[in-house]
Amino acid sequence: MIPVSFEFFPPNTPAGAERLRSVRAELDSHRPEFYSVTYGAGGATQEKTQATVLEIAAAGQTVVPHLSCVGASREGIRTLLEDWRARAIRRIVALRGDLPSGMVQGGDFRFASDLVGFIREATGDAFHIEVAAYPEVHPQARNAQADLDAFVTKMNAGANSAITQFFYNADAYFAFVDAVRARGIDAPIVPGVMPIQAYFKVARFAEVCGAEVPRWVARRMEGYGDDTASVRAFGLDLVSTMCDRLLAGGAPSIHFYTLNQADLCHEVIRRIQPSS
Numbered sequence: 001m002i003p004v005s006f007e008f009f010p011p012n013t014p015a016g017a018e019r020l021r022s023v024r025a026e027l028d029s030h031r032p033e034f035y036s037v038t039y040g041a042g043g044a045t046q047e048k049t050q051a052t053v054l055e056i057a058a059a060g061q062t063v064v065p066h067l068s069c070v071g072a073s074r075e076g077i078r079t080l081l082e083d084w085r086a087r088a089i090r091r092i093v094a095l096r097g098d099l100p101s102g103m104v105q106g107g108d109f110r111f112a113s114d115l116v117g118f119i120r121e122a123t124g125d126a127f128h129i130e131v132a133a134y135p136e137v138h139p140q141a142r143n144a145q146a147d148l149d150a151f152v153t154k155m156n157a158g159a160n161s162a163i164t165q166f167f168y169n170a171d172a173y174f175a176f177v178d179a180v181r182a183r184g185i186d187a188p189i190v191p192g193v194m195p196i197q198a199y200f201k202v203a204r205f206a207e208v209c210g211a212e213v214p215r216w217v218a219r220r221m222e223g224y225g226d227d228t229a230s231v232r233a234f235g236l237d238l239v240s241t242m243c244d245r246l247l248a249g250g251a252p253s254i255h256f257y258t259l260n261q262a263d264l265c266h267e268v269i270r271r272i273q274p275s276s
């Protein structure tokens with residue numbers, strides 16, 4: 001089986017939580033390495049993340065909470081880490097996170113590397129720490145070189161592995177991995193892949209997080225307009241072909257940004273599964 005992991009966001013309503021349970025039941029058949037749960041900047045989202053994390057853990061599955069440090073205090077983070085440790089949660093995704101627009105950064109941490117260093121200082125080797133990677137360069141980075149330097153600093157602060165921002169250009173991933181390896185870092189870098197459900201949504205996400213939708217893909221998708229069947233078919237071909245290339249080129253596994261939906265992930269995995 002191809003190694004995979006799946007990312008969820010914490011649902012906002014009881015109906016969303018129920019839907020997520022059935023999504024998880026469907027995705028279980030792929031025996032994921034883990035399910036990760038995103039973590040927003042506001043306090044309310046933190047509680048929702050925790051509720052989703054605890055539910056997945058209670059089901060006996062490996063759950064990986066995301067932890068963003070923007071605006072957070074060292075004591076707040078320490079308390080959360082202790083809680084997770086007591087619940088036998090052993091892997092986390094450590095992030096800086098983003099402040100809602102207009103807010104000014106406060107808190108005890110500036111960059112994700114500060115958080116990674118703090119987690120190691122406070123908990124030793126208790127956690128496997130994942131961090132974020134940006135094959136197409138983080139949108140706030142001064143330039144690609146500075147972003148690579150920041151990534152190397154973050155790994156050297158004690159991260160074990162990385163998951164990338166989504167992309168639709170496998171060459172960007174390979175070039176990034178080569179650049180990281182050239183800096184002496186051997187840690188796994190897992191491509192984050194977002195299947196395309198609704199093109200306008202993906203285009204909006206891409207704009208915000210600095211991912212590129214190649215022009216030819218954008219033009220084809222725009223041309224399909226409301227023809228959701230064609231968007232789905234073209235998106236599935238595009239993403240499955242890219243995953244095949246990534247795995248053939250040495251990607252250790254695929255991390256799916258599920259957007260709390262199972263069907264497209266299911267179909268991509270079915271297509272990329274080696275025939276036995």
Ligand SMILES: Cc1cc2nc3c(=O)[nH]c(=O)nc-3n(C[C@H](O)[C@H](O)[C@H](O)COP(=O)(O)OP(=O)(O)OC[C@H]3O[C@@H](n4cnc5c(N)ncnc54)[C@H](O)[C@@H]3O)c2cc1C
Pocket residue numbers: 037038039040041066067068093094095096097098110111112113131132133138139140141142146147148150151153154163164165166192209
């Ligand atoms: C796999 C994945 C999961 C994510 N999950 C979440 C989530 O759950 N919740 C959420 O809010 N967001 C999430 N994000 C988005 C992420 O929080 C944003 O992209 C955020 O803007 C950067 O977070 P980071 O951890 O990559 O930050 P950092 O690694 O700190 O980098 C942020 C910026 O600062 C620069 N930088 C870093 N260190 C230095 C330094 N020492 N000097 C100068 N510049 C520096 C970097 O080049 C980059 O431009 C996720 C992203 C990915 C890829």
